Amino acid sequence: MSDRPDPTRVVADTDVLAADLLVGGAAREALDRLRGHSWTTLVASDALLDDTEAVVAALANPELAADHREKLAAWTERVDHPAGDHPGLASAYRGGAAHLLSFDPSLTSVDAAAAMQPHVSLSVRTPDAFARLFDPGTLWPTVGDGPYPGTDRDPRA
Amino acid sequence: MRWDDLFERAAEYEVTVADVTEATETLRDDV
Numbered sequence: 001m002s003d004r005p006d007p008t009r010v011v012a013d014t015d016v017l018a019a020d021l022l023v024g025g026a027a028r029e030a031l032d033r034l035r036g037h038s039w040t041t042l043v044a045s046d047a048l049l050d051d052t053e054a055v056v057a058a059l060a061n062p063e064l065a066a067d068h069r070e071k072l073a074a075w076t077e078r079v080d081h082p083a084g085d086h087p088g089l090a091s092a093y094r095g096g097a098a099h100l101l102s103f104d105p106s107l108t109s110v111d112a113a114a115a116m117q118p119h120v121s122l123s124v125r126t127p128d129a130f131a132r133l134f135d136p137g138t139l140w141p142t143v144g145d146g147p148y149p150g151t152d153r154d155p156r157a
Numbered sequence: 158m159r160w161d162d163l164f165e166r167a168a169e170y171e172v173t174v175a176d177v178t179e180a181t182e183t184l185r186d187d188v
Contacts, residue, residue: 018180
């Protein structure tokens with residue numbers, strides 16, 4: 001992986017991916033930011049998709065879970081990591097992502113950030129915090145020319 | 158398959174963020 005995480009590369013942990021589908025709200029708002037901008041990259045390992053499919057199957061049904069996985073597989077960039085690693089953290093680390101979205105307080109707390117910071121430069125945020133702070137217009141000059149053009153794809157396609 | 162189609166199918170399930178976080182935690186605790 002690169003030494004410096006890329007602010008356009010994001011990992012959404014299983015709870016956020018499942019909430020995007022089953023709950024909506026902040027998780028969907030956060031992921032719509034990424035779905036609407038083709039120059040952002042959602043990163044995920046197979047283990048992360050496995051966990052997400054299992055959670056959706058448990059809370060809804062296996063057919064919906066399989067279709068959701070297929071959609072996520074087409075959208076995300078796949079990364080590998082050792083078995084047994086935390087799928088969200090490891091996907092972010094291996095995939096050079098600057099952001100990890102999670103509802104898990106053990107990852108999003110100030111203490112967790114302090115523990116991680118010496119090892120990885122990763123911003124772990126809840127979806128509502130990410131939706132508030134992730135500004136595509138500020139990032140645009142690092143990936144394109146001219147004024148920020150706004151969203152460039154249908155976030156619900 | 159559009160995201161909108163998936164969201165429409167998912168809307169029949171009354172799931173909360175607490176449900177999702179608990180299910181994720183349970184899954185990972187069981188590994």
